[in-house]
Amino acid sequence: RAFQVASHPAPEPPEPLFRPLPPPSMAMKRPAVASAASGAAKKLATAGKPEFYSRAFLEKHIADIIAFYVPRAVDEAGGYHQSFYIDGTQFNPGFQQIVSSSRMVINFMLAGKLLGRKDLIDIGRHGLEYLEKGHWLPEKEAYAFTMRDHKPEDKTEQAYGYAFVLAAHAAALLAGAVDDDKALTKVFDIMEKRFWLPEHGAYADTLSADGVLSDYRGQNSNMHICEAMIAAYEASKDEKYLRRAEVLADTFTKRLAGKADGLIWEHYTKDFEIDWDYNKDDPKNLYRPWGFQPGHQIEWTKNLLNIHRYAPQAWMLQRARDLFDTAFETSWDHEHGGLVYGFGPDKKWCDDDKYFWVQGESIASAALLHAATGDAKYVENYNALWQYSWKHWVDHEHGGWFGLKMTRDNKRYNEEKAFAGGKCDYHTLVSCIEALRAFPQ
Numbered sequence: 353r354a355f356q357v358a359s360h361p362a363p364e365p366p367e368p369l370f371r372p373l374p375p376p377s378m379a380m381k382r383p384a385v386a387s388a389a390s391g392a393a394k395k396l397a398t399a400g401k402p403e404f405y406s407r408a409f410l411e412k413h414i415a416d417i418i419a420f421y422v423p424r425a426v427d428e429a430g431g432y433h434q435s436f437y438i439d440g441t442q443f444n445p446g447f448q449q450i451v452s453s454s455r456m457v458i459n460f461m462l463a464g465k466l467l468g469r470k471d472l473i474d475i476g477r478h479g480l481e482y483l484e485k486g487h488w489l490p491e492k493e494a495y496a497f498t499m500r501d502h503k504p505e506d507k508t509e510q511a512y513g514y515a516f517v518l519a520a521h522a523a524a525l526l527a528g529a530v531d532d533d534k535a536l537t538k539v540f541d542i543m544e545k546r547f548w549l550p551e552h553g554a555y556a557d558t559l560s561a562d563g564v565l566s567d568y569r570g571q572n573s574n575m576h577i578c579e580a581m582i583a584a585y586e587a588s589k590d591e592k593y594l595r596r597a598e599v600l601a602d603t604f605t606k607r608l609a610g611k612a613d614g615l616i617w618e619h620y621t622k623d624f625e626i627d628w629d630y631n632k633d634d635p636k637n638l639y640r641p642w643g644f645q646p647g648h649q650i651e652w653t654k655n656l657l658n659i660h661r662y663a664p665q666a667w668m669l670q671r672a673r674d675l676f677d678t679a680f681e682t683s684w685d686h687e688h689g690g691l692v693y694g695f696g697p698d699k700k701w702c703d704d705d706k707y708f709w710v711q712g713e714s715i716a717s718a719a720l721l722h723a724a725t726g727d728a729k730y731v732e733n734y735n736a737l738w739q740y741s742w743k744h745w746v747d748h749e750h751g752g753w754f755g756l757k758m759t760r761d762n763k764r765y766n767e768e769k770a771f772a773g774g775k776c777d778y779h780t781l782v783s784c785i786e787a788l789r790a791f792p793q
Contacts, residue, residue, distance in 0.1 A: 404738040405791045410784045411467065413746075417781045418463045418472060420751035420769075425456060426475060430502050431482030432456045434772035439750060448499040449773035450487050453479060454516035456776050461523035462785055477529050483517060484535070493542065498773075507561040511547045514539060515576040522583035533588040540584070540593070543577070552624050553603040568630075569620035570640065571604055575648060578604075578655045585662070597659050605652050605671050613697070614674060615644050616652060628697070635694055635702045638774070643694035643702040646679035647710035653717040654786065657724055669724060676717055680733060688761045689740040704760040708753050709779035711741045716786035723790035734787075752777045 402409045424440055425432045427448075434452045435444040457479040464472030487495045489504060496504035497513055521535040546565075547555040554574050558566040581597035584590070609616050611626050619630035619640065635642040656672040682699050683691040691710050694703035715737045722730035744762045745753045747769070755768050756775045770776050 404735060407788060407791065407793055410788050410791070414463055414781055414784050415467060416751045417753075417777050418459060421456070421459070421777070422472070422475065426478060430486045431499070432479055434770065434776065435768070436770045437767050438747060438754060438769045444772065446501040447772050450495055450497050450513040451516050452772050452776045453483055453487060454513070454520040455778035457483065457520040458516070458523040459776065459778055459781050461527040461529060463781065465527040466785060473527050473529050476524065476527065480520060480524050480529065483520060509546065509559040510573070511543065511555045511557050512573040512576060514543050514547070515573060515580045518543070518577070519580040519583045522580065522587040525587040533590065536584050536588055553599050553607075554624060567622040569622060569624055571608070571616055571618055571620070572648065574600055574604060575651055575655065579651070582655065582658045594659070594662055597655070598663060601652070601656055601659055601668065605656060605675065606667070615678060616649055616675070618643070618645060618648070636705070641694055641703065643696050645694055646683035646691055647693070647707065647713055649675040649679035650710070650714045650717045654713065654720060657717070657720040660724070672721065673725065676721055680714070685760065690744070690762070692760065693757070705757045706760065706762060707757045708745055708755065708775065711737055711745060712753070712779040712783040715741070716783035719787040719790035753780050
């Protein structure tokens with residue numbers, strides 16, 4: 353079916369996507385700082401053009417991001433086209449990867465819910481159907497990792513991929529596109545059977561097409577599974593998802609971080625001992641880079657704060673601050689702006705490229721930290737990130753953000769805007785939604 357999108361009259365204000373944020377934790381005992389933060393927000397919002405704190409700005413930016421994808425993303429044969437140049441020209445046709453297939457569902461579902469646009473939710477349904485009728489392999493009771501011309505290509509099972517399938521079904525439930533949580537339960541149960549390692553409080557990473565579980569263990573898949581569990585809880589209110597998110601947060605931000613000077617390392621042995629040498633000669637590896645990833649420390653900040661909203665424990669708030677503060681202070685580029693991609697155990701940068709998602713996720717976490725603590729410095733971090741991103745990353749002509757990464761001095765490597773498995777503006781769109789929790793007006 354064709355998705356023709358006409359102009360839309362202003363919809364009735366939709367109901368809030370998520371539970372509103374509580375006031376800053378009284379346990380922090382920072383009433384004077386909270387007052388200063390509020391003043392800083394007003395001052396910076398007035399001085400900055402646009403007002404990065406306003407609901408109107410954040411909703412418009414979400415609408416601008418999704419507008420790039422609406423006229424060109426739907427593949428009438430199933431799922432989405434996933435690879436585009438900056439001007440919207442398609443490349444690598446016929447190739448679909450499950451992470452992008454799932455993240456694009458999330459984008460359309462959440463944007464549709466927030467903006468009150470049924471047409472976006474319908475496009476989300478189109479992608480959700482393809483997850484279950486295209487990627488889904490009934491004979492294996494598994495999802496194909498990649499598709500080529502709508503036929504399964506890579507049948508490797510990645511916990512990382514399942515995280516976003518779970519999150520896509522959560523977004524569909526939250527948006528009212530489905531009536532029950534049966535699909536959530538199905539995906540959770542598959543992950544429980546194939547990847548969950550209860551003795552380690554974590555998930556394994558990769559299952560080959562022949563059913564052999566890899567000895568590699570990684571934090572990245574577990575971080576996104578934690579994120580997906582929070583989303584599943586917010587959509588279904590089933591406590592099992594929140595409890596699992598708590599276990600993962602404890603495993604990685606407390607127990608394993610305790611082995612790495614309080615930070616979260618990327619790679620582990622089969623028994624979850626830190627593997628300091630994995631990909632040491634390949635620090636720019638797209639999926640498994642060596643070094644500490646400041647963006648991942650900061651994504652765990654977001655996870656901790658979103659768990660803390662529903663099951664508050666003092667350690668979560670403190671760990672969220674510690675991870676964000678260390679990552680930001682170590683990785684902020686005072687010369688060219690933005691956060692670099694990686695640093696080693698010695699805190700020296702090992703990859704000074706700038707990645708779009710690091711900036712986007714940091715915007716979300718800075719906003720959430722401001723809301724949770726009332727500390728003015730997080731308002732300043734939020735503003736600095738937006739000022740940098742607005743200048744270098746946001747495509748003011750076509751919509752969305754430019755590409756995956758840039759050089760340290762903010763030069764683009766190519767003319768790609770989105771590509772299968774790498775970028776579909778999921779991080780940027782969802783980060784604006786997270787910021788709306790902190791700046792709801």
